[in-house]
Amino acid sequence: MGSFTIKPVIKTAANLTAFFAQIKVTPQDVILTNKYILEPHISLADLPVDTIFLEEYLTGEPTDAAADRLLERLNQKDYQRVIAIGGGSVIDNSKLLVYGSGLKIAEIAEKGSRLPKKRQLIIVPTTTGTGSEVTNVAVFNFLQKKTKMGLAFDQMYADQVYLISQLAATMPYKVFATSSIDALVHSIESYISPKATAFSKSFSVTALKLILTGYTKMIFANTTGKTPQGQALQSFLEASTLAGVAFGNAGCGAVHALAYPIGSEYHIAHGQSNYLVFGGTFKKYTELGADLSEIEALLAVELNVAPQEVWTRLEQTIDQILPNQPLSQIGMNQDKCREFAKSVITNQQRLLVNAPLKLSEDDISAIYESLL
The missing domain is CATH 1.20.1090.10 (Dehydroquinate synthase-like - alpha domain)
Structure with missing residues (x-):
């Protein structure tokens, strides 16, 4: 017998300013995004949050090596909420960050179904295809295996998803x-x-x-x-x-x-x-x-x-x-x-x-x- 689930709450916002007002950002939040996505729309100096630009860790699609570097970066502070604004690479990497500090992707791949979720996740997709914002799936290129593999654990579902067409308007x-x-x-x-x-x-x-x-x-x-x-x-x-x-x-x-x-x-x-x-x-x-x-x-x-x-x-x-x-x-x-x-x-x-x-x-x- 089949089953059907929709996990995240799906909302819309007119623009980024309205989005940040709705979610009430705090210093315990961290944004994962790309610089070219955010900078045309809002000044980061106006937000009381840390921002991580994925391009400083990764060029191209997600890899296990880059994911480990990003997980290590999140160890620096006890963040309570991850806000992912971007396409598939940003979204997939953000899902690993819900587990908290002190982990590598290999451990998450092995034990992800049993590890507790320690951070909330809000996702704002900025492309017209990933669909990953409403799934528990994250796909990474495992370099030594020379293939992409998907991780799928319920802990990796977003808590909220926001659709903001303004952010996709400049998409190549x-x-x-x-x-x-x-x-x-x-x-x-x-x-x-x-x-x-x-x-x-x-x-x-x-x-x-x-x-x-x-x-x-x-x-x-x-x-x-x-x-x-x-x-x-x-x-x-x-x-x-x-x-x-x-x-x-x-x-x-x-x-x-x-x-x-x-x-x-x-x-x-x-x-x-x-x-x-x-x-x-x-x-x-x-x-x-x-x-x-x-x-x-x-x-x-x-x-x-x-x-x-x-x-x-x-x-x-x-x-x-x-x-x-x-x-x-x-x-x-x-x-x-x-x-x-x-x-x-x-x-x-x-x-x-x-x-x-x-x-x-x-x-x-x-x-x-x-x-x-």
Whole structure:
């Protein structure tokens, strides 16, 4: 029997000034963010809090080594509340900080379900894709293992989430494109997951419709290449959070599993890594006889095509937002296909169990090879 949970309280604020007034910041709070996110909107000198800029510890996506440096920094003071303002890297790192002082990521990975939560967590997402703000999942590149792995413990749920579209307005277009594609993949993978329920599917469908409607409007208005603004941007933010609720309950599947080694090895944005393997993964599902009729019927209505044409039309639509490329163009070859397939089987069972059917190592290698 399935279950459905929404943990954080989700709120909105007109701008950062209103947000800080609502949460009543104190010297016992610490902000984790990026300088380029905060500085255009507010003077940090006006806030009675310490601020940590993630770029001083990390460039690119989260790693276990950078996480340990950040955990050590938080040992310097007895903070009571962590305020994370940023994209996926900021959000995922902030979730480790709820456990208090004196820990490293390896200990959290091993004992996170048993360790007490010692700090409250407030998250403000500033991209249109992570969805992580409403989940208990944090993904890190474990450097020695040469792959990304997800940690998922209930202690890492945020206590509150605030959506502030003002903060996403200056998001570079490629960040918008890759993050919104990530949210679209979240909505589709969570819908076809064996763990999906009627409740999680309702969130998946709403997110999917918002994203595809937004893409269609951009294409017809010839505004691809420019980050949406105003209500259009707010809709993408809401879609990201809705998709986050969906995959937080039903999980993501093989697309994410296959994307993780690519992102780790080639330092490619997560949403783009997902898109690189999305089409090949769903072609393999079809080849192996997965029942995708329900999602195909939904997509057929949204894309105005016959059900058997949805995957081709979907890729054509996404290509107008961010053109795809063969895996060979990022440096992959057949040896890497086999290496990554082995890594996925070894390290990504948390995700593979959410696929609509079981994929073997040979299946996964074949997916990669078909995309070279």
